Structure formats: structure tokens, C-alpha cells
Amino acid sequence: xxxxxxxxxxxxxxxxxxxxxxxxxxxxxRQIPANVRLGRPLDLPAGLPEQEVYAHLRALAARxxxxxxxxxxxxxxxxxxxxxxxxxxxxxRSEFLTPYTPYQPEVSQxxxxxxxxxxxxxxxxxxxxxxxxxxxEGPSAVASAGYLARLANGKPKFVVSRGLHPHARxxxxxxxxxxxxEVVEVPLKDGVTDLEAWADAIDDxxxxxxxxxxxxxxxxxxxxxxxxxxxxxxxxVVGQYDPIPLxxxxxxxECGVDVAVxxxxxxxxxxxxxxxxxxxxxxxxxxLRRMPGRIAGQTVDADGRRGFVLTLQTREQHIRREKATSxxxxxxxxxxxxxxxxxxxxxxxxxxxxxxxxLQRTHYARERLVALDGVxxxxxxxxxxxxxxxxxxxxxxxxxxxIRRCQDAGVNxxxxxxxxxxxxxxxxxxxxxxxxxxxxxxxxxDVLGAAVAAERELLAHPPATA
Amino acid sequence: MSTLNDNKLHADPGIxxxxxxxxxxxxxxxxxxxxRDRATTIFEKGAAGRRAFVAPALDVPEADREQLLPPKxxxxxxxxxxxxxxxxxxxxxxxxxxxxxxxDTGFYPLGSCTMKHNPRLHERVAGLGGHARLHPLQxxxxxxxxxxxxxxxxxxxxxxxxxxxxxxxxSAGSHGELAGVLLTRAFHEDRGQHRxxxxxxxxxxxTNPATVTMAGYTVVxxxxxxxxxxxxxxxxAKADEDVAxxxxxxxxxxxxxxxxxxxxxxxxxxxGATLYYDGANLNAIMGKAxxxxxxxxxxxxxxxxxxxxxxxxxxxxxxxIAVSDRIRPFLMNPRIVKADDGSFxxxxxxxxxxxxxxxxxxxxxxxxxxxxxxxCSLGAEGLADASETAVLxxxxxxxxxxxxxxxxxxxxxxxxxxxHEFVLSGSPMKKxxxxxxxxxxxxxxxxxxxxxxxxxxxxxxxxxxxxxxxTETKETLDGFAEAIAAILKEAGEDATIAQNAPYTTPxxxxxxxxxxKNPVIRQPL
Numbered sequence: 001x002x003x004x005x006x007x008x009x010x011x012x013x014x015x016x017x018x019x020x021x022x023x024x025x026x027x028x029x030r031q032i033p034a035n036v037r038l039g040r041p042l043d044l045p046a047g048l049p050e051q052e053v054y055a056h057l058r059a060l061a062a063r064x065x066x067x068x069x070x071x072x073x074x075x076x077x078x079x080x081x082x083x084x085x086x087x088x089x090x091x092x093r094s095e096f097l098t099p100y101t102p103y104q105p106e107v108s109q110x111x112x113x114x115x116x117x118x119x120x121x122x123x124x125x126x127x128x129x130x131x132x133x134x135x136x137e138g139p140s141a142v143a144s145a146g147y148l149a150r151l152a153n154g155k156p157k158f159v160v161s162r163g164l165h166p167h168a169r170x171x172x173x174x175x176x177x178x179x180x181x182e183v184v185e186v187p188l189k190d191g192v193t194d195l196e197a198w199a200d201a202i203d204d205x206x207x208x209x210x211x212x213x214x215x216x217x218x219x220x221x222x223x224x225x226x227x228x229x230x231x232x233x234x235x236x237v238v239g240q241y242d243p244i245p246l247x248x249x250x251x252x253x254e255c256g257v258d259v260a261v262x263x264x265x266x267x268x269x270x271x272x273x274x275x276x277x278x279x280x281x282x283x284x285x286x287x288l289r290r291m292p293g294r295i296a297g298q299t300v301d302a303d304g305r306r307g308f309v310l311t312l313q314t315r316e317q318h319i320r321r322e323k324a325t326s327x328x329x330x331x332x333x334x335x336x337x338x339x340x341x342x343x344x345x346x347x348x349x350x351x352x353x354x355x356x357x358x359l360q361r362t363h364y365a366r367e368r369l370v371a372l373d374g375v376x377x378x379x380x381x382x383x384x385x386x387x388x389x390x391x392x393x394x395x396x397x398x399x400x401x402x403i404r405r406c407q408d409a410g411v412n413x414x415x416x417x418x419x420x421x422x423x424x425x426x427x428x429x430x431x432x433x434x435x436x437x438x439x440x441x442x443x444x445x446d447v448l449g450a451a452v453a454a455e456r457e458l459l460a461h462p463p464a465t466a
Numbered sequence: 467m468s469t470l471n472d473n474k475l476h477a478d479p480g481i482x483x484x485x486x487x488x489x490x491x492x493x494x495x496x497x498x499x500x501x502r503d504r505a506t507t508i509f510e511k512g513a514a515g516r517r518a519f520v521a522p523a524l525d526v527p528e529a530d531r532e533q534l535l536p537p538k539x540x541x542x543x544x545x546x547x548x549x550x551x552x553x554x555x556x557x558x559x560x561x562x563x564x565x566x567x568x569x570d571t572g573f574y575p576l577g578s579c580t581m582k583h584n585p586r587l588h589e590r591v592a593g594l595g596g597h598a599r600l601h602p603l604q605x606x607x608x609x610x611x612x613x614x615x616x617x618x619x620x621x622x623x624x625x626x627x628x629x630x631x632x633x634x635x636x637s638a639g640s641h642g643e644l645a646g647v648l649l650t651r652a653f654h655e656d657r658g659q660h661r662x663x664x665x666x667x668x669x670x671x672x673t674n675p676a677t678v679t680m681a682g683y684t685v686v687x688x689x690x691x692x693x694x695x696x697x698x699x700x701x702x703a704k705a706d707e708d709v710a711x712x713x714x715x716x717x718x719x720x721x722x723x724x725x726x727x728x729x730x731x732x733x734x735x736x737x738g739a740t741l742y743y744d745g746a747n748l749n750a751i752m753g754k755a756x757x758x759x760x761x762x763x764x765x766x767x768x769x770x771x772x773x774x775x776x777x778x779x780x781x782x783x784x785x786x787i788a789v790s791d792r793i794r795p796f797l798m799n800p801r802i803v804k805a806d807d808g809s810f811x812x813x814x815x816x817x818x819x820x821x822x823x824x825x826x827x828x829x830x831x832x833x834x835x836x837x838x839x840x841x842c843s844l845g846a847e848g849l850a851d852a853s854e855t856a857v858l859x860x861x862x863x864x865x866x867x868x869x870x871x872x873x874x875x876x877x878x879x880x881x882x883x884x885x886h887e888f889v890l891s892g893s894p895m896k897k898x899x900x901x902x903x904x905x906x907x908x909x910x911x912x913x914x915x916x917x918x919x920x921x922x923x924x925x926x927x928x929x930x931x932x933x934x935x936x937t938e939t940k941e942t943l944d945g946f947a948e949a950i951a952a953i954l955k956e957a958g959e960d961a962t963i964a965q966n967a968p969y970t971t972p973x974x975x976x977x978x979x980x981x982x983k984n985p986v987i988r989q990p991l
Contacts, residue, residue, distance in 0.1 A: 001851070001855075002843075002844055002847075002848045002851050002852070003585075003843070004582075004583050004585065004843075004844070004848075004852070004936070004937065005851060005852065005855045005936045005937070006938075006939045006940075007855055007858065007940070011939075011940045012858075014940070015858060015859075015861075015862040015865075015940060016858075018862055018865040018866060018869065019858075019861045019862055019864075019865045019883075020865070021861075021883075024854045024857070024858050025854075027857050027858065027861055027883060028754050028755075028854075028857065030883060031717075031722075031723045031725070031883060031885060032723050032725075032751070032754065032755050033725050033727075033728070035728055036727060036728060036755050036759055036760045037754065037755050038753065038754055038755055038756055038759065041753065041846045041847065041850070042625055042626060042752075042753045042846040042849060042850065043625050043846070044622055044625055044626075044841065044845055044846040044849070045842075045845055045846070046845040046846065046847065047842070047843055047844045047845030047846075047847065047848040048842055048843060048845070050585075050587050050843065053587060053591070053839050053842045053843050054587060054590065054591060056842060057591035057594070057597075057615075057835065057838075057839055057842075058591070058594060058596075059611070060596070060597075060611035060612070060614060060615050061591075061594040061595070061596025061597045061611055062596055062611065063596070063610045063611030063614070064596040064597070064600045064604070064608065064609050064610070064611040064612050065600075065604060065608035065609070066595050066596050066597075066598075066599040066600045066601070066604075067595075067599040067600075067601060068595040068596075068599050069595075069596075072601060074601045074603055074604065076603055077602075077603075077826055077827070078601065078602055078603075078826075078827070080599065080601065084518075084519075086518070086552060086555060086556055086559075088593075089556070090556070090559045090560070090563070092589065093560070093563045094568045094569075094570035094571065095563035095564060095566040095568045095570075095571075096563050096566065096568075096778070096779055097568070097570075097584070097589075097776045097778060098568045098569035098570045098584055098776050098777060098778075099566050099567060099568040099569060099574070099777060099779050099916075100574070100576055100579050100581060100777040100779070100780060101777075101779070101780035102779065102780065103576070103919070103920075104567070104907065104908075104911065104916065104917060105973075105976050105978075106908070106911055106968050106971040106972070106973055106974065106975065106976065107500065107566065107567035107911055107916065107968075107971050107972070108565075108566055108567065108779070109505065109562075109565035109566070109972045109973055110501075110562040110563050110564065110565040110566035110779075111566055111779035111780065113505060113507065113562055113565070114559075114562060114779075116507065116987070116988070116989065117507050117508050117509065117989065119987055119988050120507070120509055120988040120989040120991075121545075121547060123988045124545040124546050124547060124991070125545050125547075129988070130987065131987070131988070133780075134781070136637035136638060136641060136825060137637060137825055137826055138826055139823065139825050139826040140637065140641070140824065140825045140826075147680060165826070167823055167825070167826040167827065168826070170822050170823040171822070171823045171824060171825055171826070173822055174648065174798075174821055174822035174823055174824055175644075175680070175824075177648070177651075177821070177822075178644075178647070178648050178651060178680060178681040178682045179679075179680060179681065179682045180682050220535065220539050222538075222539075224538075246541070246545070247541075247544070247545065248535065248540060248541055249535075249539060249540070249541060250538075250539055250540060250541050250542075251541055251545070254541075254542075263826065270598045270599060270832070271598065271599050271600060271601050271602065272592075272597070272598055272600070272830075272831050272832040273597065273600040273601070273602050273604075273609070273612050273827070273828065273831035273832075274602030274826065274827025274828045274829065274830075274831055275602075275637065275782070275825075275826075275827060275828075275829060275830035275831055275832065275833075276637070276781075276782030276784070276830040276832050276833060278781075278782075288985065288987075294780065295985075295987055296987065297981040297982070297985050297986055297987050298981065298986040298987075299976050299977045299978065299980050299981035299986075300976070300977055300980070301973040301974040301975060301976050301977070302966070302974040302975045302976075303974055305504065305505070305973055305974075306504065306505045306973075307505065307972075307973040307976045308505070308976075309976050309978050309981050311978070311981040311982050311985055311987065312982055312985060313982070314982070316672075317640075317672035317673050317675070317676035318671075318672035318673075318922070319672070320672075320676070321672050321675040321676060321685075322675035322676060322678060322679045322685040323679070324672070324675075324676040324679070326676065326680070327640045327643065327644060327673045327676035327677040327680050328638070328640055329638070329639075329640055329672075329673055330638060330780040330781040330783060331780055331781050332778075332781040332782050333778050333779035333780040333781045334776070334778030334779060334781060334782060335778075335781065335782055336781075337778075337779070340508075341555070341559060343547050343548075344508050344518070344547065344548040344550060344555055345518045345519055345552070345555060346518075346519045346547065347516070347517045347518065347519060347547055347548060347549050347550065348544050348545065348546060348547045348548070348549050349515075349517060349544070349549070350517055350518075350519035350521065350547075351544070351545060351547060352544050353519075353521040354519075354521060356531060357521055357522065357524060359531065359534050359535055360524055360526050360528060360529060360531075360534070361525075361526055363526075363529050363534050364526035364527065364529075382534060382535050382536065382539060384535065403605065404605075407605070407608065412601075412604070415603055419814070434521070434522050437522070437525055438525040438526045439525075441526070
């Protein structure tokens with residue numbers, strides 16, 4: 001017996017008698033052949049009481065520098081937005097936290113209606129009529145869109161903008177190698193997808209095209225032009241979107257995008273060192289029956305009352321097996337619930353206000369940073385929540401040293417682009433959320449300016465080595 | 467926007483039409499009654515101008531917004547999101563929550579899903595700022611606690627599975643399966659072999675064949691023998707040099723531990739294929755037997771099952787994999803490495819022949835924190851106790867059902883004993899009493915129980931897959947067995963009661979065919 005089980009000696013005696021065996025071990029011995037039984041205890045530490053586990057996990061947490069411990073401008077796919085208290089409270093409710101997939105809709109109306117509401121919110125945000133109940137997370141949502149295209153038109157080539165999140169490009173390539181599609185990358189030009197190269201790359205063999213809005217460098221792409229370039233091909237146009245700027249940015253549904261996907265973390269989910277979060281997946285009507293994952297639909301019960309069920313299940317693995325549109329069984333229900341609660345908390349006006357605020361602060365931050373010695377803009381395109389600068393500090397090692405200096409001063413200045421882009425080895429990606437005030441931005445400018453100056457000084461006058 | 471009053475319970479024709487004459491008094495084991503109001507969505511509530519969010523003040527010099535973002539990039543009309551105050555928002559979702567059945571309130575013996583208790587300690591530690599607000603791209607030297615936790619979890623999973631190399635990256639069981647089959651592909655391609663087929667038993671979870679297709683292979687089904695294990699002759703006939711992999715669950719979805727596993731591994735390895743372990747049923751064997759010792763090359767774990775993540779209404783999950791030495795070079799990057807000085811790092815090129823990434827960042831870390839806390843709490847003995855108790859509970863429930871004489875109408879599909887779950891066939895019940903497995907399941911809802919998994923595995927007619935888990939007390943199992951017996955007795959007297967059940971739930975049986983025929987998947991605005 002442990003703290004989580006309840007079989008007393010008296011229970012055990014009764015239970016074994018009812019079963020007709022002499023011991024619990026006998027249940028295993030009679031079913032598992034001796035040659036594959038472990039026959040020894042697992043080589044793991046002994047169990048601990050709750051307070052000691054708490055202390056251990058707390059000590060581990062204390063060895064991380066989180067967004068509570070520094071002023072962070074890290075983004076690059078996940079962002080330190082404020083998560084309202086109502087989300088903690090609602091997601092902590094047993095009724096949302098502890099059930100499973102709504103296999104019995106009569107007792108799962110809460111989860112099913114939340115999915116229906118979530119789908120409505122995502123449709124509104126993207127301007128696309130069809131949304132599923134969510135998928136794992138952002139980059140694999142991009143890859144799932146690739147599989148949708150593969151099943152829809154069977155073409156073997158994917159055209160991918162280099163502005164797509166590096167993890168999404170990598171994930172898409174991993175998936176595509178499995179189902180036999182080739183990924184062709186289109187370079188960036190002055191910070192956005194090279195439209196000419198993009199159009200040239202799209203041909204009769206192209207099954208899907210992929211771009212990000214805004215792209216990985218924070219630049220707003222001309223989504224309409226990118227989608228239009230694929231108009232005369234059978235390619236599925238896939239846009240990877242950041243949902244927060246969609247309060248002010250033209251929605252994918254109005255830009256000719258067929259499938260809009262993206263990382264949902266920014267919608268009411270914590271950073272959690274990368275997950276769990278959710279991926280959103282929305283599409284035009286034409287792809288309704290090719291969508292991966294769960295979809296909630298409205299219906300009526302035996303008495304004519306409104307209710308909700310999982311619907312269009314003939315797409316799914318438990319029915320279609322090898323012919324399924326995806327192998328995904330569950331959505332990210334709890335994370336998507338956070339998403340719809342967050343969007344309802346922001347509300348119609350709030351999402352726009354948040355978008356405009358980030359636009360102003362991002363612009364201000366960019367102006368402040370490029371005014372520093374040794375810092376220049378990596379591109380001049382509009383930016384809505386994130387921007388890229390180049391640091392004239394001698395490349396990757398210099399950028400790493402600048403980041404370290406800033407962190408030592410309590411500011412995380414952003415992400416070193418050189419980890420993913422050889423051509424931007426001097427690049428720094430700086431992200432804003434509503435939690436980074438003007439005072440924080442000014443502090444960043446001071447700290448970054450000093451760090452860059454110190455590194456440049458070091459480059460100009462290297463210390464004598466022994 | 468309409469302003470519907472949620473509280474007009476008695477104005478609802480559905481409730482009025484149904485006097486609750488089939489309502490059952492709720493036992494200690496069963497759940498409390500749920501919210502039965504008429505359904506209105508958040509989009510039908512509120513009023514223009516209401517809000518819960520107060521934006522921070524604009525504190526930077528204001529620039530011309532159209533200069534910053536020209537009209538051609540701008541949205542014309544705002545997204546029609548709800549307009550509600552915080553109290554409205556809270557009340558809406560709290561009420562919605564009360565239309566769910568959940569594990570904290572009642573017994574949830576959903577087969578193959580391992581609905582075990584979710585300790586609240588896990589929520590507390592996962593919520594600590596150092597974990598919850600840690601950015602995934604934080605420099606490794608400033609994320610040492612997180613990397614150590616992941617490294618330790620990898621080690622524990624390696625020990626439980628008997629396979630030495632672990633990647634925590636996959637987001638769910640299905641994602642772990644995809645990883646496994648793509649790793650298999652990379653393994654064969656590395657040896658210059660282009661194999662085309664993957665074998666799956668006809669008892670397999672649907673995710674197995676769906677994954678096989680996604681990874682570019684053809685599914686070949688292998689039959690089941692009369693004892694519920696793999697049909698060895700069929701396996702021998704189908705295992706050839708074109709076969710890349712056999713995907714197996716052991717114990718399988720019939721609750722049967724395949725005693726021929728060593729021979730199965732031999733057959734599969736003899737043709738150069740890999741053996742894949744679907745870890746959905748790992749809760750039966752922790753500390754008792756290990757997939758690695760049975761000859762498996764690749765295992766996926768469902769942290770949300772065996773290692774108790776809250777199921778969240780269907781996600782999030784987490785599906786780490788463990789592999790043997792020969793599969794290791796192909797694992798997903800980045801890799802967590804421990805230096806001689808005890809510090810940890812993330813290596814983007816840690817595995818030399820990596821298949822690449824399967825998702826962003828390092829996986830569902832929030833799930834790792836919870837499962838790691840679980841392993842710390844239970845330790846070696848506690849994990850074995852979990853599996854022992856799960857198997858004991860399943861066998862006890864089975865015995866109890868037999869004691870109530872239920873076995874005649876709901877016989878065990880295979881064998882005499884079971885592992886952590888068992889499959890009953892409702893076929894005799896259907897013939898004798900005129901109620902289907904679905905009817906039994908729906909009537910169980912009125913008794914305050916979540917029904918078992920129904921109509922899976924497909925191999926068994928009118929199947930009920932029952933997994934009580936180690937969480938449940940003897941009293942709960944007794945109550946559930948009595949409820950099943952009572953429903954069968956009731957059906958003998960009047961089958962229409964079960965046929966029209968449930969009566970006490972927020973809604974009654976729903977028109978699923980209608981929903982699929984004319985899909986309404988968003989609130990019309």
C-alpha cells in the first residue's frame with residue numbers, strides 16, 4: 001500500500017479469496033513467463049513523503065532562471081504573456097482537469113461545449129470557417145498540414161519559406177521524409193520571403209507551400225502576395241500564424257490561405273519550458289473532412305435539447321485505422337480550454353488593444369536598440385511583437401557573450417539567431433509582451449548598449465594571453 | 467445577441483418531459499448530479515463593451531499606427547470574440563465544468579486509458595515559477611534544474627522499460643509511435659534497406675495502423691490465436707525481409723500478456739525487423755517485467771496513463787520513447803547531456819544520425835515535472851505496488867462480477883485471469899436481454915459511474931474494456947459490480963429502461979449521426 005492505493009491486509013485477504021489465488025505475485029506468475037519476469041526490484045530510489053518531494057522539486061525550480069527572475073525579451077515561438085488568474089482557477093477544477101476524451105457525451109458536455117467555443121474563437125481569429133479542437137503544438141501542426149496536403153493532392157514537393165520557425169521546418173522535414181515528400185526551402189531577402197524565388201519554386205509537383213506570419217525574424221510578410229503566387233497551382237497554402245497579432249493583422253482567411261496553423265501557447269498557456277501548450281488548426285470548408293484530430297459539433301438529444309458531440313469521426317484513427325487523416329487521438333483539451341478562456345477574457349476589444357500596444361512598444365524598442373552603437377536593424381519591415389537586430393560583435397561567440405553580460409545584469413535580451421541561421425550569426429531576436437513596459441525596454445537598451453560596447457572593446461583590444 | 471437566462475431550469479421542455487423516475491440515488495461510489503441547464507455558449511452571453519481585461523497604459527511615445535502597420539496588412543473588422551465581464555466569464559465556465567463527469571468525483575474504469583488518481587502535489591510543483599515560467603530557449607546554464615529533472619526522468623524511464631536511451635520529446639502516445647516508426651525507417655535506411663511493411667495485430671489500438679501509414683509504410687495485419695495472443699503461424703507466414711517492424715502491446719488490448727513474447731521477438735529479429743512496444747498498457751507491469759528484457763527495440767510511454775498526468779478532458783499528454791543501442795544514433799535532437807562536472811547541456815547535434823525534430827522545443831516539460839514527482843513519491847517499490855494493485859483490482863472486479871452471476875451474460879472474452887484490464891463480451895446479454903453494450907454503458911451513467919471503453923477491441927463482439935486501476939478501493943469495485951448486476955436484472959424486467967438511458971445526465975442520448983450529416987462546428991454569429 002502507498003499513499004495512492006488502498007488495499008489493507010483485510011481487503012487483500014478477501015480479494016485474493018474471491019479471485020481464488022494465494023498471492024498477488026501468483027497473478028503475475030501465472031500470466032508472465034519466468035524468462036521475462038524482472039525478478040528484482042527496480043533500480044530506483046525509495047519513495048519519499050509529499051513534503052520531501054515538494055522540497056526536491058522546489059530546489060530544482062530554484063536552479064532555473066525563469067521569467068520571474070529576470071526581465072526577459074526571449075520569444076522565438078513562445079512568449080511571456082500574462083496568464084490571468086481565472087485560467088488557473090478554471091483549469092484547476094476537477095471537472096476540467098481529470099476527465100478524459102469525451103467518449104460519453106452525455107456526461108462530457110462541459111468539455112465538448114468548451115471545444116465548440118474554442119473552435120468558434122479560432123475561426124473568428126483566422127477568418128477560416130473550420131477549426132479542429134486543437135493538436136499537439138505549433139511545429140507539429142505545420143507538419144500535420146503537410147500530411148493533409150499529401151492526402152489531398154498526393155504531390156511530392158513542399159515549398160517552405162526560410163522565415164518559417166526553424167523547429168517547424170525541421171519537424172516538417174522529419175514527417176515528410178516518412179510519407180515521402182521533398183522539402184524545398186526558399187531563402188529570405190531583406191528579412192522577408194524572396195517572392196520571386198518563392199513563385200519560381202512553385203510548380204505542378206508542389207503539394208503545399210508554407211510561410212509564417214509574422215516570420216521568424218518578426219517581419220510582417222505580404223501574405224496575400226505569397227498566397228497569390230500559389231493560386232494557379234494545386235498546392236495547399238499553409239500559413240503559420242502567431243495568434244496574438246491577429247487582433248490587428250489581416251486574418252489568413254482574407255489572404256488566400258487554405259490552412260492556418262500555429263502555436264497556441266500565447267493564448268493563456270504558461271511557458272512551461274516548452275509545453276504542454278496546443279497547436280491550432282483551421283482551414284477552408286474544402287478541407288473539413290481531411291482535418292486531423294478531434295472536432296466537436298452541435299446536435300440535439302433525445303428530448304430535442306441542444307448538445308455537443310465529437311463529430312466527423314470517420315476521419316479518425318479509431319475508426320479508419322490505416323486510412324485515417326492522422327494518427328492523433330486526443331486534442332490538447334485543457335490547453336485549448338485555456339485558449340478560449342483567454343480570448344474571452346481579452347474579449348473583442350481587448351485583443352485589438354493588446355495588438356496595438358505591442359505594435360507601439362515593439363516599434364519603440366526597435367528604435368531604441370538600433371540607436372545604440374554596434375546595433376543595427378536586420379530588416380526594415382513592419383514588426384508587431386518581435387524584431388531582429390544585428391550586433392557588430394564578431395559573430396556567434398560575441399552574441400553569446402553579449403547575452404551573458406545582459407543576463408548577469410538581470411535582463412535576457414533575446415534569442416541568438418545564429419543557433420538556427422548561419423547567415424544571421426550576429427543576429428538577436430527581441431520579443432515583446434504586454435508584461436514588458438517602457439521602463440523594461442529602457443533598461444534593456446542600457447544593458448545591451450553596455451554589453452555590446454564592452455564586447456567591442458574586447459574585440460578591439462583583446463587581453464594579452466599568457 | 468440573445469440574453470438567455472441560465473437559471474430557467476423548469477422552463478426547459480427537456481427536463482419537464484422527463485420526470486426522473488429512473489433516477490437512482492447516488493451511492494458513495496457514484497458521482498453527484500450534474501448541471502442540467504440549457505446549453506448557451508459564451509458567444510451568446512455578454513453585451514457590447516463588456517470586458518474582463520484591462521490593457522496596460524500606452525507608456526511609449528505614440529507613433530502613427532498606420533505607419534507602423536500599413537492598412538494593406540491590417541484587419542478590417544475585429545474578430546467577434548465574446549464581450550463578458552470577469553464574473554460572467556467565471557460563472558459560465560464553472561457551470562460548464564459542472565456538466566462533466568470527472569475522475570475526482572467518481573469511478574472511471576475506461577479501458578486502455580489508465581484513469582488513475584492525479585495527486586495535487588503535482589499541480590503545485592508544476593506551478594512553481596521556476597518551472598512554469600521557464601522559457602524553453604533559456605540558456606542551458608540557466609536552466610540546470612529543468613535539464614537535471616529531464617535527465618533524471620530519462621534515467622527512471624530507461625530503468626522501468628529496460629531500454630537504455632530515452633527521448634522525452636514526443637507530445638503524446640501517438641506521437642511516440644510516429645517517432646518509433648520513423649526511427650525504424652532511419653535504422654533500415656542506414657543499412658541500405660528499403661522495407662515496405664509494418665505488422666500490427668488485429669487487436670492493436672487504431673493509432674498503430676494510422677501511424678504506419680503516416681510514416682510511409684503499408685499495414686499488414688497479424689491474427690490472434692484462441693488464447694488472445696499473437697497467432698505465431700500467421701506471424702511466421704507474414705514476417706519476411708520486407709517487414710520493417712512489428713508493433714505490439716503487451717499485455718495487449720484484450721488484457722492478455724502474450725506468453726510467447728520471446729518467440730515473437732525471435733521471429734521478428736530473424737528477418738531483421740524491429741519490435742515496437744506500445745506502452746499504453748505499461749501500468750500492468752511496472753517493476754514486474756520490462757519490454758527491453760522481452761526483446762523490444764523501441765517503447766513509447768504514455769506519461770498521462772502510467773505516470774499519472776491529469777487527462778484534461780483529452781490532452782495534454784506526453785509520449786517519451788526508450789530505445790535499444792542499435793536505434794540510439796537516430797534519436798531526435800536536441801539531446802540532454804551531462805558533463806563530467808555534473809552540469810547539463812542541450813546538444814542540437816547530440817545524435818549523429820538523428821531523424822530530426824518531431825515538435826518544437828524539448829517536449830511537454832510540465833508533464834515531465836508531474837511524472838517525475840510521481841516517481842519520486844512512489845519509488846521502486848511504489849511503482850511495483852501500483853502495477854500489483856492494478857492487476858489485483860482488475861482480477862477482483864472480474865471475480866466479483868462472476869459472483870453476481872454476470873459472467874453468463876457478459877463473459878470474459880479470453881482466458882481466466884487478466885492483467886490490469888479485461889474485456890467482456892456483451893453478445894450474450896444482447897441476445898438474452900435485448901440490451902446492447904451501449905445501453906449498459908448509458909445506464910451506468912445513471913448509477914454515477916463512467917462506463918468502461920465500449921466497442922473496443924474490435925475483435926470482440928459488443929466489447930466492454932474495463933480498467934479499474936490501482937486507485938480504486940474494494941468498496942468502489944463492489945459497488946460497480948452491484949450496479950452492473952442491477953442493470954442486467956432491471957433489463958430482464960424492462961429492457962426499455964436501459965435502451966433509453968441515461969435520464970439523469972445534463973443531456974440524454976445525442977444524435978451523433980445528425981451531427982456528422984450536417985456539421986455545425988462553430989457558433990453562428
